[in-house]
Amino acid sequence: xxxxxxxxxxxxxxxxxxxxxxxxxxxxxxxxxxxxxxxxxxxxxxxxxxxxxxxxxxxxxxxxxxxxxxxxxxxxxxxxxxxxxxxxxxxxxxxxxxxxxxxxxxxxxxxxxxxxxxxxxxxxxxxxxxxxxxxxxxxxxxxxxxxxxxxxxxxxxxxxxxxxxxxxxxxxxxxxxxxxxxxxxxxx
Ligand code: PRP
Numbered sequence: 001x002x003x004x005x006x007x008x009x010x011x012x013x014x015x016x017x018x019x020x021x022x023x024x025x026x027x028x029x030x031x032x033x034x035x036x037x038x039x040x041x042x043x044x045x046x047x048x049x050x051x052x053x054x055x056x057x058x059x060x061x062x063x064x065x066x067x068x069x070x071x072x073x074x075x076x077x078x079x080x081x082x083x084x085x086x087x088x089x090x091x092x093x094x095x096x097x098x099x100x101x102x103x104x105x106x107x108x109x110x111x112x113x114x115x116x117x118x119x120x121x122x123x124x125x126x127x128x129x130x131x132x133x134x135x136x137x138x139x140x141x142x143x144x145x146x147x148x149x150x151x152x153x154x155x156x157x158x159x160x161x162x163x164x165x166x167x168x169x170x171x172x173x174x175x176x177x178x179x180x181x182x183x184x185x186x187x188x
Contacts, residue, residue: 003175006185007162012154014176017131017164018054020153024129025058027151032097037124038062039097042089044114045069046173047103050165051131051153055101066091068117070110083113094122097147102130103165104156108140115142131164132156132178160186 012020032039038061043052045067056065069087098118105111111128118126125146131153144150162168163175168186 003172004179006168006172006182007175007179008182010177010179011156011159011161012164012178014164017153017176017178021051021054021131022058024151024153025055025060028055028099028129029058029060031149032059032061032099035097037096038064039099040064040066040091040093040123041099041101042091042093042118043067043101044103044110045087047165047167048101048131050173051103052101055129064091064096068114070114072110083110085113085117089121092121093118095124097125097127098123098145099127099129102128104132104134104161105130105152106134106137108138108142112140112142115145119145127151132161134158 041052041056041063043049056063066089068085068089070083071086072083100111100114102111115126123145125148126144127148128144129151133152134156136158159180161178162172162181163178165173166178167173168181
């Protein structure tokens with residue numbers, strides 16, 4: 001049984017990802033170090049777990065870490081467009097600078113829902129740090145809150161990706177790279 005069997009090609013290797021994550025960590029450190037209040041870094045479960053773990057180790061600042069769970073894809077490869085917060089925050093974000101950590105921004109539905117949620121909870125700013133962005137698939141426009149900034153690791157071509165947190169039917173998340181699944185793995 002080989003985990004990489006279903007992979008057609010690698011888009012970003014482990015080394016390329018870690019190099020970019022390190023750069024993002026430096027940018028976030030630089031941008032947030034002058035703020036009086038420590039940021040709340042919120043990982044969007046499940047997909048962002050690996051990116052979050054690597055990223056926070058590259059942010060040289062005191063911070064709070066929490067997770068939120070949003071579900072929109074079910075077990076298929078196409079978003080059903082209705083994200084649902086299925087596990088709420090533990091930390092109180094009122095008056096705080098929130099950094100939402102995502103694995104990917106695709107249609108924008110999830111982020112739009114999360115930004116509205118953080119606003120409703122009284123966050124003073126909401127930034128987004130996503131590993132991948134698929135601009136070709138954007139359907140929903142979202143606006144950051146306050147002094148929020150947008151950080152992106154890589155622009156992603158319009159493939160269904162797996163690895164480094166990305167799944168197909170909850171599998172492949174533990175691959176250390178981001179790759180493209182062979183179509184026969186999800187086509188009937
Ligand atoms: C994926 C991904 C983002 C979201 C992006 O989550 O992790 O949160 O979709 O898509 P959007 O921009 O079209 O809303 P998914 O629902 O697959 O759950 P997962 O994180 O558990 O894999």
